[in-house]
Amino acid sequence: MKKLIIQLTTSFCLILFLHFAASAQGAPGIIVQGTLLDSDKKPISGVTVAEVDAEGRTIRATRTDIEGNFSLKINSNKHRLSFSHISHRSMDLPIESRTTFNVALESSTRDLSDVIVISQRRIDNGMVAISEKNLTTAQARISAKDMEEMQAASIDQALQGRIAGVDITATSGDPGAGMQIRIRGTSSVNSSNDPLIVVDGMPYETQIPSDFNFGAADELGYASLLNIAPSDIREITILKDAAATAIWGSRAASGVIVITTKRGGVGKPTISYTFKGSIMKQPDAIPMLTGDQYSTLIPEAFMNSTGTALNTQTVKEFQYDPNDPYWYFNYGNNTDWIKSITQTGWTQDHNISMTGGGEKARYYASLGYFNQQGTTRGTYLSRINTRINLDYNVSDRILFRSDLSFSYTDNNRNFAENLRDIAYRKMPNMSIYEYDEFGNNSGSFFSPPGNIQGQYIGISSSSNISGTVNPLAMAKNAKNNIITQRVTPHFNLQYDIKKSVLKATFDVQFDINNTSNKNFLPQTATGRPWTEPSVNRAFNGDLDVFNVQTKSNLVYTPKLKNLDHDVLAFFSFNTYDNKVVFQEILTSNTASSVLQDPSSPSRTLSGDSRLSSSQSQTRSLGALLNGQYSYKDKYIINAGIRADGNSRFGPEHRYGLFPSASFRWRLSGEKFMENTLKYIDDLSFRASYGHSGNAPRRDYSYFSTYSTFNWTYLGMPGVYPSNMELQDLRWETIVGKNIGINLSMFKKRITMDVEFYKNTTTNMFYPGLQISSFTGFDRVDMNVGTMDNQGFEVSLNTIPYKSKNWQVDFNFNIARNVNVIREISEFYPTEKGDLTANGQYRSFMQVNNPFGSFYGFKYLGVYKDAQSTVARDGGGKPIIGPNGQTVYMKFNYPSIGYTFQPGDAMYEDINHDGNINFQDVVYLGNGNPLFTGGFGPSVSFKGQWKLTAFFNYRYKFDVVNGTKMTTTNMYTFDNQSTAVLRRWRKEGDETDIPRALYRTGYNWLGSDRYVEDASFLRFRTLTLRYTAPKKFVEKLKFKNLSGYVTVENIMTWTKYTGQDPEVTMRGSDPFRVAVDYSFTPPVKTFTVGLTASF
Template identity: 55%
Template structure:
């Protein structure tokens, strides 16, 4: 952290020195004056008054106050004063010996509208500045004004469903949870498939280090874009095809999200303020058994397994004897645990900004505060953010920018014990918690106490996943605090006016994240001697990134029919981090929550951990675009990347790109079609690369043993030296069409693409122990294809003086297929012989994210139905002439199916359900994604916007259904089990209850569901107050709006919510619904004004 603070102080000092240098003067001379309107004689607020020297270089400057007055400290009497503001003619005055001026500015003839229309809409991504109509690649831009009335903590949530080819899903409905962004599918099996984020032309580090161990924190749920306040964003541009992303190098293989923040404008200072208040409600949950129904289920399950009744003399949780007051009161309830941990969520957000400037200096500054309490108790998110964007014209040829942003975040999450399957999460625990158990403890006299009922043990268990969920929500803590500051400086010099421009950018990114969790004794009820008691974790990471970019942009004038732009860009990035973690237990008191106090670290699951690492990336880019006669455009680029994560032989790589655009509508044969505004065809081909996850893997790394011998610790090699690791390379082709008709009343963008990723990086791959190692950190193993198409339709079907009706629609189709996979490394995972697990393969010609298992056929209604049948439908007869009954995994397990057990299809008709009966069940990649919605505007005051999102034809595993219908242990079950098999002859699809026995919940098609959905995502009604009313309040604008989010979801999925994604970074990851908090139903009232 010392390194970060030192650099931060240097950066702030440089900014202060730069700006104060313009105001330092050896001569203490002050010139005063007033600026007024020559016609009305009214004072002019915000006029710029600058001192210029003989070479027209700016020396210092000020702006006028509310009365038009100014006072400026000048350097030399021989200089001049330049007074200017928007809408008025600039005046230049010689200073000489005059110390007081009265300046009258004359209003210009041309108005603001004439100024605005001279500009052209373009895509400013920090490289070439190309007008949108001349783009040769697949690019989509979304204005912040299009989504400003949505209620979202981060901009990626607001973009959900609005951009074709961009699939955005929520990791959780808890405050501060992240969104998973996939542009044109999953392009890597273990590398990051998240897009590169670029803010104001510079790459933005969006996450904590991937190999940082958060312990009990949820790394996957970390929200990458929460550090960028939506209120500060001007526009978002998404680069989708490989030719566009190739310009951004090794971190852009999965696409690029370019964010441009708001900047100052010429004019009087304007204050903007916005407020939103949101109420959040939990959607309908899965109905569960009450205490009475549960008390009937458990004895039945026990009887089916043992053949004897449950002994309630020893199992007093089901005794229900009024004489046993303590057990009768504490285990005689009908508790809805899910409802008990659910609350009404509240969110409030305030943003205030100041924007203005003159022709020389412009500024935008903002402060925002966001606070959200989640619908699950114990969850909350708080953010304080500030931004200052300064633009200064030093002279006609030199311009300077300085941007500084700061974000403080404070996130509270529910405590988790680090289990990988998600069954330990609070809402999952609440679903299966014994419903006959009381939330609060009753004493021996039957009186309720204020203490949560957390017994040391009961029939349900005594470990993680069985604790009182309400006590866990209140007492167990899991907190993350983030501090981030990002100063960015830009210097732009016109080396040859109107020909050659040079820009230099440097950005420092200081990001400190601290995760702290504590599991106290009163949340578990366990004895103080156990390591789960007073378990304290303290983890922090300090990440620092220094990025530079030097551009030389050449734009010669080649005549009316020719256009040309070229750029040489030299870039570098130095990223380093330090992390520390302490995980201990048995602190002396539940009030001592820090692991630094005396506590235990002897157990294998307790640890002290530290790590530091550094990686560097350098790049050179050459890119040029030529256009002829506004019809033919070609863009050619070549990027060279060097990355320190590779060995010397493969450290550098070249990534070329070429793209073209043919404006067909400009051809002579189209000139009579006046209703065609633009019709263009694009084609592109490009490459981009991806570096491995870990640093230093081309070295042999040694680790030390934890144990001692003769007072010394030994060391051992912890990895195989990887000298031949290659870049994971994505090659993409794209064919696109852009159509604009009827004065842009109808616009359509169509793209067809195919991306192939070669040399797929497989992380932490298991290898034979003969090598002396258990795994390889990275290895190149195969080829993955993503191909599909996208359509975006933007229409204005009706428009007159009063009414405007718009309708937008987008749809995307993506197909993901593994083409090659190495046979020398493991390509499967999952033990299908156990209940609750699915088989996962990396299988050629099947999609990534596929899962395999048994085909569920129903329930054996009686003993006769359990007989094994051959391919002809005849009963299989054993060697002694006996009839054979269906068995499971003979001879390894040899379980004989009984009436009431689940039926699995015997694919090979051998009477034995085993690995030869495993079939492909589905995959978690949606075939179609998109969104659509109309908007209705009346008199430019009333506006109604409706928006729908959808994901179609994809499969997920209903893990919640699996754990709430298996009737395997003492967990509570859903009301679906009320139709379970009970007696011979029963016809049902719910197997019998059997305690710790049977194979009724094997990984099978029973829990695989089509999660297709159509969601009524939002409805917004907004009202812009009339100009007369606004003027009477001395405001520039005033807008009031009401938004309802996640109003209704149309789906056949039986779980809480169908929006479940594959967890990133796992080569065998599949989409499993473990009852995380679903997206909440939200109702927002918002206000926005400017004055």
């Protein structure tokens, strides 16, 4: 498959390259030139000069300059030259042997005094382009030029905070990490919440298949938009409300991002080159204990727990005896493990493109190379991408388009998904490199088979690594490489059945995507004996996705005699066929780390070894009928109905109907608003209503499926039913309502869009719902409840100051989304989490509370002495037991009865019964931000200098600071942060950090001690751009030349105590909450860029 992809792409690119080269060179290479004058002998600029063949087809074309001069390279002197201009009569002349044409054109007799040409920006929703002033739905548009200075590997990174209602958060700062995109909140408990991506009118598959494994990796780590080069993008449109997304059917229930790529234009070939070079640095890490401080803490924790001193004769990591050189040199250090795995990152990004064409054929071709070295050792991303967009006018009624994009991405990640967490916890007195008995550094990583932190015991996924793993050895020697190759041919045919009235279009797109994951964990990273099966663990996974999509549109735009009326109607029929093939192999235990192929004959099958494959296929189709009517551009009505069918449903519920309707009233067009027109350009009111649907993520859920089991009979494996037949699973439906206001004032010096919306999700999917085992199954997929998202959005763009040389712009956006669960099925598991254990929170699916809510205890501080541990009633009086004895506070569950001691954590006794238990659990927060948005000014001088700043923010969202939990609990032999230096040590100490207790006590129960408001304001970018003057550029034979410097993630204002507050709810667990697991934070970046075209 991989070879086939490369061969097809190479061949196709070579053919098109030769075509463009031939077109650019011309055949005979004859050059004709001349001057166009009017009847008064004055030069005419902007005259179209075209070479036309005998059939009237335009071969090549150019336009006259300001002095009326032109020069054109022609293909044949048997053709004719055509001269045309809007205010002059057209003229055709034979070329023959002439090379100079000095022509006088007569003025047209048409009276142009009453002709007013109005240019209206059109918004492309992927189906049809509609005038921006006639939009009836909630949409937002942003030009890629607005983001071109940013050093982003994918376009979603550059969109952060720039569009109201679109909340984008980074899952990690490592190269290739994905972004979580939410348009108007979380719309589904377990279906996809990611928006549909549409590229040049066709859906672009970004969903990871349900059977995707790759070592049980978090799918958020796989950036869905990495294969689309930001330099190829012309503009982006966001469809937000249900009436706007309804045209795309069930795959668009969570919003739509419509991406339009660049295309060719009429004119000489233009070659453009852009370069971006960056240096990246991580923000300061959380300060951790040194080896000396750590060596003081551990014996104290052991003493507090057991009452006896730590025996350094047996626990030699703390012996520090020069007479025992192995332990003395290898465990007598002050190692900064975070610093050891951190490096200065860099990026280089090169893109070259060529565009041009004539009246008949136009082309855009680009080639890009992106290379990024991450700030965590062992991480990098490199990408080669190419795109060729070709437009060809077969006739005046037929247009053929072909788009071909290919990308090759090589992404290396740490084998341990969260290496930084391991580095934070690693004992700092341990050496990075092994020392011999004479104190000489051997140069080999020190990876002992075991020590007080445990030992490597094998893993079932890359995220469960702990114990003695040397973080730097893991970063440098272990491999986790993901190579993605994707080729997407897209063909479009447009036929004007009746010119400018009835148009038919047909699209077909093939999407071939191969993702290969190879990871290898060598013995040098774990230190385990060579005899163990976990040594030299190798995994290969291969995912092939093949999509075929078609779209047939019929667009009707009648030319009515009464210009007060305007009608647009279109019908669309779509098909989608998705086939996924996945195979994997996992083995281990070769004799050498050089042998990294899991199929090597010398490998053994350990307990977690596997060899498996799977195949699935999904099909869907949809039909849409949509119409829009406008009266005097004041009253605009749009209505549509979409029917969708999906193979993941049973026959009874396979098809769904999703209606939509929207309306726009342009108040500024009314007579009573005439007196305001001198300062109001446009004032419109909009309203919309629509339905959209979600399909299940799993294939074949309506079949009874069977799987093999390890048991055998007569040499044959056992077979058992593994899936219950679900014929009654229904569409998850989202009903959206939206009210909007559009305002433009002072010739667009001020523009503002305001939106109010409410989206209600019904029949929410819940996969894997636990059921009674008497059915023969333990889990089932069900429709279980209802959820609301409602809020508002405001976007403001202003030009506060404008003069001949200066212009100041300012933009601001804010959005609020409130998520509430309205209904839960009685079969739904409403809670998850064990509060009887340290480090656990309980998640509830509770009516009238938001999704992502978590619960726990209220933390009050530390019991400073024995008297403070006395239990007290609501009046503050000590509680006396039945025998007259004083009652002391207890952590009291049926299986637990722990009496709190001085120095222990203090939790609030809500019901004042002297026991901390389930009756004291309270709501602590949720990870949904109250407000999100961004703002920033820009200042330009003479159109040459431009300074732009941008800030983004998220306000009032709660994060469980998991890093703080693991680095202040003092429960194991893991390293701790310097915060524990203020821990309780003796009676009377007043502090917020409990005493150190090794493997005992309840000092780090899930409580608000670790829940923090992660609100932040980030100084996202500062850019200074210089565009060279036209005269200077022309002297260099260039068309334009500019350069810029950009600084990203300059500063973050926050009260959050973790390394970075940008934390998201990862994964697909319905009970997921926002937890900071010490992933690589967003990095500070300094970028230098250059753009030139000639």
